[in-house]
Amino acid sequence: MTVREARDPAEGAPRDGTAVPPAPGAGRTALIAVAALAALGAGLFWIPLRGVDLEAMDGYGLISVLPAATLAGAALLVAAFMATLALPRPHRPLLAAQLLVLTVSLHGVAQALEPNARFPTVWQTAGFIEYISRTHTVSWDLDARFSTPGFFAFIAFVMNAVGQHDIEPLLRWAPPVTNLLYLVPYALILRTLRATWRAKWFAAWLFVAANWVGQDYLSPQAFAYLLYLFFVAILVNWFRHHHETARRAGRRRAGGTAERRGRVRRVYDLAFGPKDPGELPPPQAPVRERSVLLVLLFVLLLVGTAAHQLTPFLMTAACAGLVLVRRCGLRGMPFIAGIVYAAWVSFMTVGYWSSRKGEIFGGLGKVFTNVRQSTGGRISQTSAQTADVQQLRIMIAAVVVGLAAAGLLRRRARGIDDRVALVLMLVPFSSFGLQNYGGEIALRIYFFMLPAACLLIAYLFFPAPFDAPRVRDPRVRLRLGRLRAGSRRHWPAVAAASVFALALTGGFLAVRYGNERYEQVRKDDVRAFDVMLDAREGPVGVVWLSAENPDLVGGTPVMPWSYRDWERLSYAPVIANRGDPADISPIVQGLKDQGPSGYFVTTRSHEDFQVLTAGLPADYGDRMRRALASSPEIQTVLSTRDAAVYRLRNPPPAPVAEVPRPAGLGMRGSPWTPAGLVYLPVLLGVLLARELRRLRLPPGETRRLRPLTVLAAPLLVSVVAVIVERFVVIS
Known part of the structure; x- marks a missing residue:
């Protein structure tokens, strides 16, 4: 050597x-x-x-x-x-x-x-995919995740294309x-x-x-995380800003600072002293290859935004951070990412945020x-x-x-x-x-x-x-x-x-x-929901037990809920009587409130969750089941060691709910919306063309980007104005 x-x-x-x-x-x-x-x-x-x-x-x-x-x-x-x-x-x-x-x-x-x-949340993914496969659309009023349905639609398309109808191996x-x-x-x-x-x-x-x-x-977050990693990998491999190959000088020191010695000097040098870059020099890729990669970055942004609500924000922040520390030369990419993210929220998720501002923005900050x-x-x-x-x-x-x-x-x-x-x-x-x-x-x-x-x-x-x-x-x-x-x-x-x-x-x-x-899903857990859905046509009102008020703690049943026929299922929690598991009166009342469509479901995993996380007695589930099985008002629909389903022997004739029809994305208009739909694609096209043009310019020739910058400025102001106007008017 x-x-x-x-x-x-x-x-x-x-x-x-x-x-x-x-x-x-x-x-x-x-x-x-x-x-x-x-x-x-x-x-x-x-x-x-x-x-x-x-x-x-x-x-x-x-x-x-x-x-x-x-x-x-x-x-x-x-x-x-x-x-x-x-x-x-x-x-x-x-x-x-x-x-x-x-x-x-x-x-x-x-x-x-x-x-x-x-675990149970996995089966909700199956429910979203099954709904899109069956209805060929989404419904914003059923769940917030239908407002970013890209991942669910993609998996539904792939499964239909290959003729695979059993999603369980894929989930597993x-x-x-x-x-x-x-x-x-x-x-x-x-x-x-x-x-x-x-x-x-x-x-x-x-x-x-x-x-x-x-x-x-x-899940959408796992898929979007993969996109995030590829997004960052492309940025740091082919679009890094710096070209240093040796140690760079640190921050200039004033006269007094330059004379410092000992511990203060070492701390100062640690923070601001000359450093070698921690990254290797970027490869000398041809312009055509980098142009294709830039378009791929834009596609990753679009797909990630349509798939998950949080990941596009972190894509934007990561790109902006790399630009600020001079490790990314695509100075316009954070603007492109931010505009794509804001536009999707404004136009495509309006059905959800327009009626749930407190739920969405209540934790902001x-x-x-x-x-x-x-x-x-x-x-x-x-x-x-x-x-x-x-x-x-x-x-x-x-x-x-x-x-x-x-x-x-x-x-x-x-x-x-x-x-x-x-x-x-x-x-x-x-x-x-x-x-x-x-x-x-x-x-x-x-x-x-x-x-x-x-x-x-x-x-x-x-x-x-x-x-x-x-x-x-x-x-x-x-x-x-x-x-x-x-x-x-x-x-x-x-x-x-x-x-x-x-x-x-x-x-x-x-x-x-x-x-x-309590995160394992047993076969009878899934069977319990099949029994309820197959027992009747139309809506099913699922009553479930919670040790705490779900409205305060944000709880959901620890079961494979809504893994199919999402729109037919509604959920009504009842709060457990901690002192007396045999007191089933809240359950009976919950079933009466649901009318003829009411079923009470419990599983061993859900009972273990209440015991381990909410402090219920270890035998609470067994004592509750015995009380339900012996009650003359209750009919046992399914009873196994792992799951049980009950209903009233003589349910009231009302209420009878209707199965909601698909509502789509719930898009709504405003006076300025038509203009925004024109300005938005033009702005993105100009900004993308600006970055493609930057790749072809030699160092020090960025002034040639000024015409595109001047064209993009009023478009950006107009798009931001439309987004603000939509939020004010629609909400």
């Missing part, structure tokens, strides 16, 4: 930073041993699962019934991956295979054990498949960074093992309320075991954020400026006061900051910006200086990273499936 190959990639070494050449035949025994260890770990993890008894599960969830051999297998999988990182050079096929096994093992273990796709295996898909754009992001191969592969491993939030099921609900508010009134799981989740999130901050500081201490990672880490926090998500917003923030957090944690253990070989020339060693990777000194870092990886894997199994006692 030449001296030039040993240097920083910016100085001429290979772009991926891997400068250590493979030695013929070296390490083959160690490689075989690591592969055997990984195979042994996979076998130990999966084979003992055949004897798992899910009925013995307690409040700690799935980890309470997993065999010790399975846990040992998970530990061996971690050890094998870390041993691969300890090898002198990267063995990419082995590393990729281990990532595949890890993803399937961690994110597919519950799916392999349970008879149905887990979506989490592991989705997590594997996430690795594709994440790998594109990692390849742009000035980091060692160990740091990149460890970041990818962390991205799989730290994603415990459960937002990867078949309530940062401290959302923080409280995301932390302590999620632990109150739970059982001791469930509280332990919730506290462990908060602890893992805090540790991830803390270690990521430490990794950022360690890189800065080495003179490296990781602006891309910093932006992607901070942008998700802007959504804390965005909307009335309550405690769930913290999960979304953790989910979106995870790519950057995993990278920065990897930097904490492997901070070097490139892989430097062993060199004999003392002049080269001196020049490498503090940036030297030190291939002979990686063992302590690998050992420390292994300890963290083992703890994180155990934490994943504890918190990802910590609610499995």
Whole structure:
């Protein structure tokens, strides 16, 4: 290897930073041993699962019934991956295979054990898709998610195209498949960074093992998150603003500041001193290729906006942040993204927001309320075991954020400026006061900051910006200086990273499936809703039991509700009598209020939820069922160990509701709406043409963009005016 190959990639070494050449035949025994260890770990993890008894599960969830051999297998999988990182050079096929096994093992273990796709919210996705497949339209008045139906319509189209009518396998295996898909754009992001191969592969491993939030099921947010990752990957790969290949000067210091010494000087240099960019120079792609990618970015924005209500905001914020820190040259893209997002809300979701301003905007800006609900508010009134799981989740999130901050500081201490990672880490926090998500917003923030957090944690253990070989020339060693990777000194870092990886894997199994006692969906849970829907034509009024007032806590039944025939089902909660489970008078009254269409449904998962999260007695469900079965007023429609359905023997003849017809998107007009429908596509076309024109201009020739800027300015003012006018007039 030449001296030039040993240097920083910016100085001429290979772009991926891997400068250590493979030695013929070296390490083959160690490689075989690591592969055997990984195979042994996979076998130990999966084979003992055949004897798992899910009925013995307690409040700690799935980890309470997993065999010790399975846990040992998970530990061996971690050890094998870390041993691969300890090898002198990267063995990419082995590393990729281990990532595949890890993803399937961690994110597919519950799916392999349970008879149905887990958890109840997944089945609502099936309901949206079934409704669109059957009616070929949407209905804004049934649910807010019908206002962003892009994902549901896409899945419905694909299923009809391939002739697949059973969605349950897709619901069941979506989490592991989705997590594997996430690795594709994440790998594109990692390849742009000035980091060692160990740091990149460890970041990818962390991205799989730290994603415990459960937002990867078949859902709009999981699909939009994949679009978000591709959006960011394209921005940082082909549209970065900077062209630095060496250390840049820091902020100018005044005379007094320049004379500072000691601790103050070190702190100042850490924040404002000269730094090397944490990203590799962007590739020299032809203009035609970048133009196609720019159009693809616009398509990703459109699809993401039509699929999910939160992700387009974070797309816009991430792009704006990268532009502000000079890591993205598409200065007009944040405006394009913001206009697309605002226009969709104004024109396409008007049916929902026009009548629910308080529900939608009631939490806008309530940062401290959302923080409280995301932390302590999620632990109150739970059982001791469930509280332990919730506290462990908060602890893992805090540790991830803390270690990521430490990794950022360690890189800065080495003179490296990781602006891309910093932006992607901070942008998700802007959504804390965005909307009335309550405690769930913290999960979304953790989910979106995870790519950057995993990278920065990897930097904490492997901070070097490139892989430097062993060199004999003392002049080269001196020049490498503090940036030297030190291939002979990686063992302590690998050992420390292994300890963290083992703890994180155990934490994943504890918190990802910590609610499995009530998040699993049994066959009779689905059967209960089939019985109600098949027993009569027309509407079905579902009465369900809640330990607290759902109007105050925002609760929904922990069941596969509305998984089909969405418009036929309405839901009426009744509040449980905590002191007397045999008091079924609220249930009887709730059934009378529903008339002949009323059914009371309860499932074992829902009863466990009330016990573990709301403090009902452990035998509350059994005592309530016995009281219902013995009541002369109640007729048992279905009764199994896992689910039960009841109705009145002599229901009142009224009320008789009607099944609502599809209402579409509920689009409404205003006096200025026709003008807005003309201005909007013209404005987007001008802004997109402006960015395409920018790609063809040489540096310093941006003045040629002025005609398009002058044309876009009045159009932008007009579109904003129409959006404001629609909100004022329609609401």
